[in-house]
Amino acid sequence: MADGRSSAAISGESLLFLTDEQLRQGIEAMFFAYRGFTADPDRILSDMAYGRAHHRAIHFINRAPGTTVNNLLNILGVTKQSLNRVLRTLISDGLVESRVGRIDKRERHLYLTDDGRLLEGRLSDAQRARMRAAFRDAGPEAVAGFRQVLEAMMDSEMQRAYTRLKESGT
Amino acid sequence: MADGRSSAAISGESLLFLTDEQLRQGIEAMFFAYRGFTADPDRILSDMAYGRAHHRAIHFINRAPGTTVNNLLNILGVTKQSLNRVLRTLISDGLVESRVGRIDKRERHLYLTDDGRLLEGRLSDAQRARMRAAFRDAGPEAVAGFRQVLEAMMDSEMQRAYTRLKESGT
DNA sequence: CTTGGAATGTCAACAAGGCTGACTTAAACT
DNA sequence: AGTTTAAGTCAGCCTTGTTGACATTCCAAG
Numbered sequence A, B: 001m002a003d004g005r006s007s008a009a010i011s012g013e014s015l016l017f018l019t020d021e022q023l024r025q026g027i028e029a030m031f032f033a034y035r036g037f038t039a040d041p042d043r044i045l046s047d048m049a050y051g052r053a054h055h056r057a058i059h060f061i062n063r064a065p066g067t068t069v070n071n072l073l074n075i076l077g078v079t080k081q082s083l084n085r086v087l088r089t090l091i092s093d094g095l096v097e098s099r100v101g102r103i104d105k106r107e108r109h110l111y112l113t114d115d116g117r118l119l120e121g122r123l124s125d126a127q128r129a130r131m132r133a134a135f136r137d138a139g140p141e142a143v144a145g146f147r148q149v150l151e152a153m154m155d156s157e158m159q160r161a162y163t164r165l166k167e168s169g170t
Numbered sequence C: 001c002t003t004g005g006a007a008t009g010t011c012a013a014c015a016a017g018g019c020t021g022a023c024t025t026a027a028a029c030t
Numbered sequence D: 001a002g003t004t005t006a007a008g009t010c011a012g013c014c015t016t017g018t019t020g021a022c023a024t025t026c027c028a029a030g
Helices: A020-047 A052-063 A069-076 A080-092 A114-138 A140-153 A156-168 B020-047 B052-063 B069-076 B080-092 B114-138 B140-153 B156-168
Strands: A096-100 A108-112 B096-100 B108-112
Touching (some): A020 A052, A020 A114, A020 B020, A052 A096, A052 A108, A069 A108, A080 A096, A114 B020, A140 B020, A140 B114, B052 B114, B108 B114
Antiparallel strands (some): A096 A108
16 A cells, blocks of 8 residues: 555556556645645735634635525534634624524524625636636536546545535526 | 626637636535545544644655755745744654755755655545546546646645656656 | 855644534424 | 524634744855
């Protein structure tokens, strides 16, 4: 497993794309690309008292308006204390609204306010601009491959969450 | 820009892969996939007193043995104070060796010790296993697209760093 | 030979954002 | 009535990022 070409055992057909060298390039590509991926929203957020955690909350509340705290917790994969700290500031700053559930009054349903939607737009415009440029440069076939590999890299639980979100879109 | 189909202006040929919906799916795929990407090494590291920052340092020192602190700083994109804290623990724990430069004695050249290489192996075996599974599931064409999109998503400076590393490999 | 600047390291302080654990409140379920 | 669940809160801890100030060492240019 540490001989430098563990998966380079070429078995008839070309599995050269599975060499440790190829895998390592993939790993480094993920590392550098993720930095670019977050760079633009981070710049916007650093001017305010917000960080990446706020962005994530805003993104998914916008994505699924009325989502419950528990729901968001599962998607974000953090503790409720961590999320609560973020939500508290967003609510008190008037970007997020928390409504008591009608059916189950224990639940809180989360919505973006007008101000919240405004910030969401600024953040996702910036992030989409980069993604759009990358997609356009690479072309539709590359984009399909990109999505396919990313999906295969997720934990199965996140894969389900991702698919659910995907299917709820439009 | 916030009308929900800003880039869906279908201009003759099919640019449907550039709709805001497609871009958002790409954004969410990056988010969920990156979690999976770091999950396995994170689990190993949490047993020790180390975190993701230690992993990154170990990875790139292994990748380019003898690299200087400044070099590493540029690749990792953190402040020297941040990196120094990480390096200090790695050096005092005997995982990394810091040698004074022969030509320029101000520089410190960094190398993994045997113990360091051992941990590096454990971490990258875990990370590669997931990447390998994802690559295999998706197939070579998808992998090519994956790499192409990621590369286009990097800042140009990181793109250069990535290419340099890529070309130094094997 | 001296001095300026570069590379490195260190100290201190701070903030964001993770975490655990303990506990409360209110509502719902059984 | 008693238990479970959803949410929130308090306190404290850790990692990892940040600034700013400052010391050391040493190369290189004047």
